[in-house]
Amino acid sequence: MKIKSLSRQQVRSIDQQAIEDYGMTGLVLMENAGRGAAEVIQQNAATGRVVILCGKGNNGGDGYVIARHLDLMERQVRVVSVVEIDSLSGDAAANAAIAQKAELDVQVATTAEAIKTHLSDADVIVDCLLGTGATGPLRGIYADAVKVANQIKATRIAIDVPTGMDVDSGEADPHTFQAELTITFVAKKTGFEFEGTQSLLGDIEVVPIGVPRKLLRPWALAD
Numbered sequence: 001m002k003i004k005s006l007s008r009q010q011v012r013s014i015d016q017q018a019i020e021d022y023g024m025t026g027l028v029l030m031e032n033a034g035r036g037a038a039e040v041i042q043q044n045a046a047t048g049r050v051v052i053l054c055g056k057g058n059n060g061g062d063g064y065v066i067a068r069h070l071d072l073m074e075r076q077v078r079v080v081s082v083v084e085i086d087s088l089s090g091d092a093a094a095n096a097a098i099a100q101k102a103e104l105d106v107q108v109a110t111t112a113e114a115i116k117t118h119l120s121d122a123d124v125i126v127d128c129l130l131g132t133g134a135t136g137p138l139r140g141i142y143a144d145a146v147k148v149a150n151q152i153k154a155t156r157i158a159i160d161v162p163t164g165m166d167v168d169s170g171e172a173d174p175h176t177f178q179a180e181l182t183i184t185f186v187a188k189k190t191g192f193e194f195e196g197t198q199s200l201l202g203d204i205e206v207v208p209i210g211v212p213r214k215l216l217r218p219w220a221l222a223d
């Protein structure tokens, strides 16, 4: 089923309906998102060390799921959290805890220098810093993290939306993550259609996250 581009509000309400009306859980949606993204990463960047930059919200939570599934594929993978892990909550905190209990390589780096150190041997950099919860210009360590990531010679893959890009308007912060590939959930986002976003998005792959067809029908593109 092809879904038309969705706004922040639309994709977040689909999330809410899947949970409230269909009884799905955020953890199931996050697992589907992360597993699907890991499979697309494996298809597009099949070798080398993957370093995943994680923020404090559910976009970051996706990163811990992606790490677990790439580890299962026997990839070398490292998570770099730009915030203290105990500042995470909900599904993101749950997946960070699973990753740590699984003894995955999880590092906390809250300065540009520390981030640079942990990115220095990356062949692939995955942006799980901010997704549809981002508002306004990049704050603090997030701007630093994107700046450092854009300077490293590696394949850059954005999860859901390149950090720094507004998901509705396509407006890009001066330090927006420059992706070769953007893996986005449920559907493309309205902001992706705007002038100048192509050079930041790279190729776009849409990953379904298990939301029932009936729920998606109102946004389906006529076949």
Ligand SMILES: NC(=O)C1=CN([C@@H]2O[C@H](COP(=O)(O)OP(=O)(O)OC[C@H]3O[C@@H](n4cnc5c(N)ncnc54)[C@H](OP(=O)(O)O)[C@@H]3O)[C@@H](O)[C@H]2O)[C@H](O)CC1
Pocket (backbone or CB within 6 Å): 011, 012, 014, 015, 026, 029, 030, 033, 055, 056, 057, 058, 059, 060, 061, 062, 129, 130, 131, 132, 133, 134, 135, 136, 137, 138, 139, 140, 142, 159, 160, 161, 185, 186, 209
């Ligand atoms: N149905 C789906 O598509 C699913 C998507 N998933 C993923 O979840 C994210 C959305 O997660 P959310 O927690 O709502 O938001 P983010 O992770 O994008 O943002 C987290 C927090 O970051 C802070 N923030 C916001 N703007 C900025 C900024 N400009 N600079 C710095 N920090 C910022 C803010 O927290 P504060 O406390 O600082 O205000 C945000 O709350 C979605 O994109 C997908 O990746 C689910 O995994 C599954 C279903």
Ligand SMILES: [K+]
Pocket (backbone or CB within 6 Å): 059, 127, 128, 129, 130, 131, 158, 159, 160, 161, 162, 163
């Ligand atoms: K992102």
